[in-house]
Amino acid sequence: MAMTGDGMPGVTDRRSLSRRALLSGVAAGVAGSMAAGPAAAETLADVPPREPGADLGSTSPRSKYVSIGRVPEAGPTVRNVDPANAINSKTPLDKLVGQITPADLHYERSHSGAPDLNPAEHRLLVHGMVGKPLVLSVDDLKAMPSVSRIAFIECTGNGWENWKKADETLSVQNTHGLVSTNEWTGVRLKYLIELVGKQARSTWMLAEGGDAAGVARSIPLTEEILEEAIIAYGQNGEPLRPAHGFPMRLLVPGMEGNVNIKWLRRLKFGDQPWMTRWETARYTQLLANGKARQFQLRMETNSVITSPSGTMTICPGYNRITGLAWSGHGRIAKVEISTDGAKSWNAAQLNAPVLPKAQTRFQMDWVWDGKPTKIVSRSVDETGSVQPDRDAFIALTGNNALFHYNAQQTWSIDAMGAVRNVLS
Amino acid sequence: MPWEPFAMSCHRVLLAIALASSAIAPAGAYDFGRQPSAAEIKLWDIDVRPDGVGLPVGSGSVAHGKTVYEANCSACHGERGVGGIKERLVGGQGSLATSMPIKTVGSYWPYATTLYDYIRRAMPYQAPGTLSDDDTYAVAAYILSLNGILPADAKLDQATLPKIRMPNRDGFVPDREFSDVRPAR
Numbered sequence: 001m002a003m004t005g006d007g008m009p010g011v012t013d014r015r016s017l018s019r020r021a022l023l024s025g026v027a028a029g030v031a032g033s034m035a036a037g038p039a040a041a042e043t044l045a046d047v048p049p050r051e052p053g054a055d056l057g058s059t060s061p062r063s064k065y066v067s068i069g070r071v072p073e074a075g076p077t078v079r080n081v082d083p084a085n086a087i088n089s090k091t092p093l094d095k096l097v098g099q100i101t102p103a104d105l106h107y108e109r110s111h112s113g114a115p116d117l118n119p120a121e122h123r124l125l126v127h128g129m130v131g132k133p134l135v136l137s138v139d140d141l142k143a144m145p146s147v148s149r150i151a152f153i154e155c156t157g158n159g160w161e162n163w164k165k166a167d168e169t170l171s172v173q174n175t176h177g178l179v180s181t182n183e184w185t186g187v188r189l190k191y192l193i194e195l196v197g198k199q200a201r202s203t204w205m206l207a208e209g210g211d212a213a214g215v216a217r218s219i220p221l222t223e224e225i226l227e228e229a230i231i232a233y234g235q236n237g238e239p240l241r242p243a244h245g246f247p248m249r250l251l252v253p254g255m256e257g258n259v260n261i262k263w264l265r266r267l268k269f270g271d272q273p274w275m276t277r278w279e280t281a282r283y284t285q286l287l288a289n290g291k292a293r294q295f296q297l298r299m300e301t302n303s304v305i306t307s308p309s310g311t312m313t314i315c316p317g318y319n320r321i322t323g324l325a326w327s328g329h330g331r332i333a334k335v336e337i338s339t340d341g342a343k344s345w346n347a348a349q350l351n352a353p354v355l356p357k358a359q360t361r362f363q364m365d366w367v368w369d370g371k372p373t374k375i376v377s378r379s380v381d382e383t384g385s386v387q388p389d390r391d392a393f394i395a396l397t398g399n400n401a402l403f404h405y406n407a408q409q410t411w412s413i414d415a416m417g418a419v420r421n422v423l424s
Numbered sequence: 425m426p427w428e429p430f431a432m433s434c435h436r437v438l439l440a441i442a443l444a445s446s447a448i449a450p451a452g453a454y455d456f457g458r459q460p461s462a463a464e465i466k467l468w469d470i471d472v473r474p475d476g477v478g479l480p481v482g483s484g485s486v487a488h489g490k491t492v493y494e495a496n497c498s499a500c501h502g503e504r505g506v507g508g509i510k511e512r513l514v515g516g517q518g519s520l521a522t523s524m525p526i527k528t529v530g531s532y533w534p535y536a537t538t539l540y541d542y543i544r545r546a547m548p549y550q551a552p553g554t555l556s557d558d559d560t561y562a563v564a565a566y567i568l569s570l571n572g573i574l575p576a577d578a579k580l581d582q583a584t585l586p587k588i589r590m591p592n593r594d595g596f597v598p599d600r601e602f603s604d605v606r607p608a609r
Contacts, residue, residue, distance in 0.1 A: 214546055274474075
């Protein structure tokens, strides 16, 4: 598979394609996935000679030919903001391959900025309905038995650009960039619970961050959460990045991003939710009748085609469709793709490994006949949960909910090959 | 202290060796960390529940709250909780079922205790935790009065705040999956 200069697979610049197609005389569509960047080597004789490379360094920067980054944004429709006014920064899903998000490109959402905490001065207080309250340091956590888990984290608001209307200038980074998948390493919550001797009657846990806002969420202590939650200090094999909770954070696989408390400094055990601002005023979903769903913690079955996707341009002929699917219920079981506006569907190939509560890469070959059409994906997970189409989803939720949007994402393609964000 | 994955303070190693009856003895609570004093816990134990548990001693009036609000809050939230550059705090009652819902403390928040908890933990944005307990009661009272929930001569304390019935108290439907969490272990 060829990569264009910015690291984006499969889709190319129309001008360089046309030039190449003319020069080589091959079918435009096949050339489309093979074309190189602007300074392409047209024959092997044009490829620069080999030469000694850079000295070794303590870290490895990206190639200067790779242009890839997150995009800081504010609320829905509030884009291109000064970073000081941004509330989140979105992952460039259109430029990533595989299933793991590089740590520095993992989406970021914070409520009062990312503090850069000194681990020597950071403490975790575990108290409430426990036999033995504890103060733990980062070193204490690192000395305990550890586990690693590859899991997605998704902001509760991912997809919120498309609740009411579709701005056709949006990329998949804008529409779906608030989800990422990393490997997280740390101590099982269950291990800590046994250390402190949680009382059996305690059914909820307050998790609180050491950021200025002291973001705090009540976590229901279900069997699933007790089994799977981790107090993490590692991210993709290295210490957490400050933006992602250094030196320790909570990971609750499959549940909305906000409960995965970053900069974790307190766990308090109780027998009822605390009704913090974030679980009442903020991450609750307003229905059409004016009532709001509360503690809708699980992120639902979802998928999106990342290429071709909004703002890209494709050529007639062969195109490989690829994207990501994920579900807070478990593993992705099936992804289907329609290239005729949801009239007919074909199964996509799932790339291994297909892990529970992690993003799964899917792909499918497609020959575009050059006629305007719409492409869309839908996923089903191992529990049988199906990603809904937009009309069914809105019929159930109304369009004031703001959070937990998991409707199928449709991209329209016009006769020129321009790909645009549409509602359905 | 630098970040060293396998660093462990030496006194603990010696203690563990001295106490362990075998090399594979399971860890106990004080193999890791230490027991906090009650005074230490109190420093960090800032959460407030809907039943009022966690509210500190103290009180504040609507009138004093206006002064506190104008000194600490109005720059972001607007002169009377409307029209600021950050979240609107006042109004919107009756808007939740329309196509343009306005979610504020008055129209949306189900518990007044959450207001105290949130102001105490997170506000003012640049210096959270700097308002006194009395000032926090006062500014909560003022915001509630702007929303028509408290009269202008009201005063709040740890007994009266949890008794306030917010207009949208019954506006929330708990998700079926997490509405009845039973003891799991």
